[in-house]
Amino acid sequence: MSRRTQAVRLVAGREISERLRSRTTRFVTVVTALLVVGAVTIPGLIKEASKPTRIGLVGPAARSLAPTLQRGATAAKVKVSLSEPAREAQGRTELRKGELDVLLSLTKLSRTAKVEVEQTLSATIGALISATVEQARLDTVLAEAGVPASKVRPALATAPIAVAVVKPSAPHEDARIVAAIAAGLLMYMSLSLYGTAVATGVAQEKTSRTAEVLLATVSPGQLLAGKVAGIGLTGLGQLAIAAGAGLIANAVFHSASIPASVWALLPSFLAFFLAGFVLYAFVLAAAGALVSRQEEVQSVIIPVAMPLVLGYLLVFAAVGSPNATWLRVASLLPPLSATLMPARIALGHIAWWELPLDGLLMLASILAVARIASRIYAGALLHGGPRVGWRAALRLPGR
Amino acid sequence: MLEVLDLHHRFGDVVALDGVTLAVGEGELVGLVGRNGAGKTTAMRAIMGILAPDSGQVRWQGAPIGEGQRLRFGYMPEERGLYAQMRIGDQVAYFARLHGVERHAAARAARSWLAQLGLGGRAQDLLATLSHGNQQRVQLAVALVHDPLLLVLDEPFAGLDPEAVDSLSEVLRGQGAEGRSILFSSHQLELVERICRRVVILDAGRVIAAGTLAELRERFPAQLRVKVGSATDWAARLDGVSVLRSDEDGVLLRVDPGVDSQAILRAAQQAGPVEHFAFESAGLIDLYRRMISQ
Numbered sequence: 001m002s003r004r005t006q007a008v009r010l011v012a013g014r015e016i017s018e019r020l021r022s023r024t025t026r027f028v029t030v031v032t033a034l035l036v037v038g039a040v041t042i043p044g045l046i047k048e049a050s051k052p053t054r055i056g057l058v059g060p061a062a063r064s065l066a067p068t069l070q071r072g073a074t075a076a077k078v079k080v081s082l083s084e085p086a087r088e089a090q091g092r093t094e095l096r097k098g099e100l101d102v103l104l105s106l107t108k109l110s111r112t113a114k115v116e117v118e119q120t121l122s123a124t125i126g127a128l129i130s131a132t133v134e135q136a137r138l139d140t141v142l143a144e145a146g147v148p149a150s151k152v153r154p155a156l157a158t159a160p161i162a163v164a165v166v167k168p169s170a171p172h173e174d175a176r177i178v179a180a181i182a183a184g185l186l187m188y189m190s191l192s193l194y195g196t197a198v199a200t201g202v203a204q205e206k207t208s209r210t211a212e213v214l215l216a217t218v219s220p221g222q223l224l225a226g227k228v229a230g231i232g233l234t235g236l237g238q239l240a241i242a243a244g245a246g247l248i249a250n251a252v253f254h255s256a257s258i259p260a261s262v263w264a265l266l267p268s269f270l271a272f273f274l275a276g277f278v279l280y281a282f283v284l285a286a287a288g289a290l291v292s293r294q295e296e297v298q299s300v301i302i303p304v305a306m307p308l309v310l311g312y313l314l315v316f317a318a319v320g321s322p323n324a325t326w327l328r329v330a331s332l333l334p335p336l337s338a339t340l341m342p343a344r345i346a347l348g349h350i351a352w353w354e355l356p357l358d359g360l361l362m363l364a365s366i367l368a369v370a371r372i373a374s375r376i377y378a379g380a381l382l383h384g385g386p387r388v389g390w391r392a393a394l395r396l397p398g399r
Numbered sequence: 400m401l402e403v404l405d406l407h408h409r410f411g412d413v414v415a416l417d418g419v420t421l422a423v424g425e426g427e428l429v430g431l432v433g434r435n436g437a438g439k440t441t442a443m444r445a446i447m448g449i450l451a452p453d454s455g456q457v458r459w460q461g462a463p464i465g466e467g468q469r470l471r472f473g474y475m476p477e478e479r480g481l482y483a484q485m486r487i488g489d490q491v492a493y494f495a496r497l498h499g500v501e502r503h504a505a506a507r508a509a510r511s512w513l514a515q516l517g518l519g520g521r522a523q524d525l526l527a528t529l530s531h532g533n534q535q536r537v538q539l540a541v542a543l544v545h546d547p548l549l550l551v552l553d554e555p556f557a558g559l560d561p562e563a564v565d566s567l568s569e570v571l572r573g574q575g576a577e578g579r580s581i582l583f584s585s586h587q588l589e590l591v592e593r594i595c596r597r598v599v600i601l602d603a604g605r606v607i608a609a610g611t612l613a614e615l616r617e618r619f620p621a622q623l624r625v626k627v628g629s630a631t632d633w634a635a636r637l638d639g640v641s642v643l644r645s646d647e648d649g650v651l652l653r654v655d656p657g658v659d660s661q662a663i664l665r666a667a668q669q670a671g672p673v674e675h676f677a678f679e680s681a682g683l684i685d686l687y688r689r690m691i692s693q
Contacts, residue, residue: 003466003499010496018485209480213541216447216474217497382449 007218011226012233015201019234028193029238036246039182041253052079053125056091056100059107061136068132078124092116104129109137177319180346183269184315186239187339190273191308194235195280196301201227202288202377203297211381220378228281232274239273268355269342275362276338280308282366282373289380290388300387311339322349332358334365400424401549401580406445406455408604415441416452417604423549423580428571430591431584432687433601439584440477442601443551446582447474459549470499473547477554477584479538481526488513488522491540498545505544512540516570532563539567543574550574552583556590568594592683600690608690615686623652623660625667626675633670637663649675 019025057063073080085091094100103116113133139149205211287300318327331340379396380388401423408416416438423429431439444450459468495505516536585591600608626649639658644651667673
């Protein structure tokens with residue numbers, strides 16, 4: 001290994017081992033993993049918990065409706081559980097206690113069916129009950145007229161219509177939208193978290209004057225590369241742990257809420273994290289080198305973080321109109337690309353040429369930004385005195 | 400051997416180095432003195448490669464310094480700087496490794512230097528939990544841990560208590576005895592005088608004097624103190640001699656180079672019984688004041 005890469009590796013190694021030692025890092029790792037596991041399992045748990053509508057049937061006529069009601073519910077894909085309270089009063093008590101959701105009282109089919117609920121009756125259940133009662137009445141009338149119901153039924157059945165979908169929604173559309181927003185959010189959060197760590201770390205080395213001791217042995221370029229690599233790998237590791245925890249949770253709980261097609265996007269998300277992080281990290285390292293006091297870090301970060309925030313907000317526009325031309329163009333711009341493109345990938349409206357083009361643009365801008373940022377970094381790192389401006393820093397003699 | 404040849408450097412309109420030339424031989428301790436802003440720190444940064452001078456050269460063993468050679472230099476900047484939240488054992492070992500020392504050797508050297516500097520039991524402590532003096536010791540350990548051939552120390556004695564000054568002097572003398580070249584700056588001139596064989600005096604970016612104390616003294620007329628009973632006017636008639644002061648301890652004479660001191664002694668004996676006759680050797684402080692005011 002050459003002396004140069006050895007120095008970069010040592011600087012990166014220190015970043016990683018010092019970060020792993022810190023409580024904050026461990027805390028963030030655990031919380032991120034828990035958030036992902038929660039996002040994977042909770043929708044499944046909620047679905048599981050969706051209970052059947054409990055309907056109490058009072059009176060002989062109501063009770064006779066039970067089989068039809070059950071069949072109708074199955075056809076309408078609603079879950080119902082039927083019970084038969086002895087008297088109406090008892091049914092009403094159960095309703096008040098929350099043991100029943102709906103109470104249907106009907107002594108004779110010819111009378112008006114009485115439906116009692118605690119507060120509201122869902123439209124589906126209402127329609128189900130009235131259709132069932134109507135059906136039973138019709139059957140009775142037909143029977144009294146001597147016409148077998150089986151002969152009339154086919155004519156009464158809903159006329160079949162053929163539906164042709166002109167613009168089919170992508171499979172798992174809902175899951176994809178959730179995944180797009182989650183990807184944008186995760187990308188935004190992790191880029192700002194680790195980007196800030198780079199700026200803070202650089203500012204610490206500058207203000208504590210450790211930079212001067214370091215620069216006596218390593219070049220500014222090596223120091224910068226090592227720092228970016230160390231913090232980036234720590235971040236990637238944390239995200240990988242979170243993703244792994246999500247995959248395991250998904251397997252254990254067999255939650256169908258996240259389709260395999262979304263999980264397949266994971267590697268591209270990690271690649272976008274790496275590229276976006278490197279891009280922002282170089283700029284933020286230069287920003288961190290400009291400060292004269294640790295307290296100034298926040299104010300130099302803000303202008304750099306603007307495109308990151310904008311990219312995240314555009315994710316919501318992309319969810320609304322994924323094929324808009326201006327959004328396609330925006331998602332190719334490297335500063336916006338880091339948050340916007342993963343979301344568009346999740347939405348699944350990407351043309352084949354967009355990813356390689358984005359990759360090239362990203363690579364080119366990383367190279368350009370790294371050059372300029374390294375110059376600013378090298379010039380400003382040993383510059384004492386008050387905060388340095390961006391342009392002034394470019395003119396400072398580096399090493 | 401370190402050679403600094405004709406370094407020039409400006410910060411905007413300010414001339415920091417204006418043709419600095421100096422040398423530090425093997426096993427030699429050289430003191431760099433001068434008032435604030437004289438260019439000491441800039442010169443040291445240029446030697447360490449932290450600052451690229453506008454012109455001039457820094458050479459090691461007769462050749463321009465390459466990347467690998469600078470790894471064998473140890474540096475202690477004026478504004479101390481280490482990681483506050485890092486354990487000192489790890490920290491010292493980390494800097495050893497940056498200087499190219501292999502992992503296990505680095506850990507060993509870190510332990511050994513911390514023990515030598517009286518911090519043996521504290522390797523696991525964070526730097527921030529140490530007292531100022533102890534943090535300074537860690538900084539020194541960082542400068543020494545990779546067994547450097549050249550030590551460049553900017554104000555290593557600043558802020559140390561007398562005990563720590565003694566132990567640092569001891570360490571530096573020990574390093575010199577082992578053949579290390581040492582260049583250090585200090586405002587404490589009596590300390591420089593005690594430790595160094597040679598001094599370099601910087602003023603406004605220029606070397607105004609360099610050499611051993613004896614050599615520096617030769618640049619100035621010698622001062623001779625003579626006490627002859629109560630007589631005071633006997634010396635005024637001598638050629639090449641002028642009276643600087645006259646008090647109850649006798650007269651203080653300025654003797655121009657080339658004047659025979661035996662002739663002065665004979666003149667004194669003619670004036671009366673000679674009670675005291677000795678050249679006064681000027682200390683570094685006197686020499687420094689005289690040079691700066693020239």
